[in-house]
Amino acid sequence: MTTFRSGRHFLQIPGPTNVPSRVLAAIASPTIDHRSPEFGELGEEVLTGLKGIFQTSNPVVMFPSSGTGAWEAALTNTLKLGDTVLMYEAGYFASQWKRLALRLGLEPIVIDADWRNPVDPSKIFDVLKADVANKIKAVCVVHNETSTGVTSDITAVRRAINEASHQALLMVDTISSLGSVDYQHDSWGVDVTVGGSQKGLMLPPGLSFNAISKKALEEHRTSNFPRSYWDWGEQLEHNASGFFPYTPATNLIFGLRESLKMLLVEEGLIHVFERHRRHAEATRRAVRAWGLNIFCADEKAHSNTLTAILSPDNTSSNKIRKTILEKFDMSLGTGLGKYADKIFRIGHLGYFNDLMLTATLSGVEMGLMLENVPLKGSGTQVALDYLAKTA
Template sequence: MDYMYAPGKNHLFVPGPVHIPDQVIRAMNRNNEDYRSPAVPALTKTLLEDIKKIFKTTSGTPFLIPTTGTGAWESALTNTLSPGDRIISFLIGQFSLLWIDQQQRLNFNVDVVESDWGEGAKLDVLASKLAADTAHTIKAICIVHNETATGVTNNLSKVRKLLDEYRHPALFLVDGVSSICAIDFRMDEWGIDVALTGSQKALSLPTGMGIVCASPKALEASKTAKSVRVFFDWKDYIKFYNLGTFWPYTPSIQLLYGLRAALDLIFEEGLENVIERHRRLGKATRLAVEAWGLKNCTQKEEWFSDTVTAVIVPSHINSSEIVRRAWQRYNLSLGLGLNKVAGKVFRIGHLGHLNELQLLGCLAGVEMILKDVGYPVKLGSGVAAASAYLQNNIPMIPSRI
């Protein structure tokens, strides 16, 4: 039964969790199975191989962990680092802040490089810290690829270039929770040591699986890292990988079949087409925001995010009221402003299994709500700007040509 039922589909435009494709829901609608039967290891083998394609790695080792993005963070940190290790971490919004809080609570020596919310990571500060660190006291660089609270995407290839330029051996740990499988992400090419995501974001699955990928260098580091870890210990996974049974503890059978279906859909569309589709969704949203005469929280084009747009509202309007009305009146779910930007921005999530016409529905809804709260928007202005761009840029659906 539905609590607070509303007719039609909920327009779910929070930046995760996102709508689950019908094909995935059908694939998950099944009974439990014995995970020690030959069928589950055979399925798992295909998942581990195929998830590497999403991370663009051939040398990485993936772990599918019953957890969320937060647990994936902990897995990345505790397997590779020791208490007291110096790490550089960029604070640019609520999720990087939460990761830093976890790093501090795990007793790492966190060198926080802070930016104004809406700006990207200060890579010039990273350059000077790397240059000064000839003794290699910095053990890891931690960066959130796409800060979901502000809609800021950092340039990871620049981080790699700096590490190479200063011949610095620090591990490169990346939160790709709201980027992987939606925004260009290249684990091997960018020399990322640990990359991670969560199932409820661009993979369009239910929440509950943290996906972590470790480079050979990260696996080597895990042999000497002294942080306490039990549930998240990669060693336990690797032991069962070597046995060919794969699971140190009970996996969610339904999520595994769901992941299989989700990956099949992504490969059918083509990963590059998925990324292109997100480019279009991001661009169309930004054009609408501009047409409404509102500002994007993201301060520079180089940081524009293709998975989430945080829209700044005029100071006399509380953005939480926009989010409340969207849900109450239009069955539209938008993202709240978080922490420093609470009440100041609302967020439109445009990631996962989502097409352009669905986005236009959301943009039409936002226009009506803006009018409801007294902002003088011309109805249709954002939709017109977005659809003019989309009409010129949406390709034919390959399977229907």
């Protein structure tokens, strides 16, 4: 059997996402001296642009790492060894962040929650209210849980912390919502926001970010956590003139300049968010028309960047994914953690348009048919109707 595949692969996992060819072209530019004046201008431009993406006037630092590095940087730059942190575990990535905190020698208090629902701020309020000694130093939540397709209300979490009159820092993971779903680091009162390059920013993996509030920066000054590579202090010193304390990922930064231009200048964030909302709505309509169940159980918490779908009884979701990959050259997200082989995830974020979505849904529908999954109707047709009506 030939392994040749004509046409292009459909990368419809919820990140890494499709990289636009103009971003790839920018990344392919000749590498420059990272201590040259030309690089300083580039650094200043992208560090300023990132503030627009995080909707902050505070500093954003950037590491040459995957998102996990920015998780670590958020904790080690603000806390002390052995500090207690409150972690809301409602999905695979929240549980991975907790595992990292444990490995660092922090003491997580875990709110073990149902993965099908968003963060319940009242649970955070109760734990903080009971913490009269202010032992908890940070509250960590994931804005958009990529493993489940559930988005949480960060303003409600902030309110819960305020109403409990608690001093804990608020740390938020926006790895799969940043640059796709509205997220306001400053006005939502977040202290450290964690981001990554490979999803809404339409770049390959390899860059990660921390947006930092004034309060987090004050905590950084007294934090004695052992750290070196992830230290904000040196980053900020060098960033002031557009440089970095060590060799930056120069070519990814060329790509970042291009993607920031696309998101902030050419399309505009408001339109980017609306595009993601509309594609997510079309996808959800398709799933319902197939007669399948969306994993997220709360209508108000549906993610606009991905949709997780429960496999119907006794059908392996990985078998459906395998058929779709082999027959139609499309990758879908696998179920993670306790939902391995029980759900599959459609990514509809990043560099994406109506026809890419309808092709994606066609591939899913054909795969379900080949796997003899009983369908109530054509979800693709319902999505086409919605997209045409709202075009």
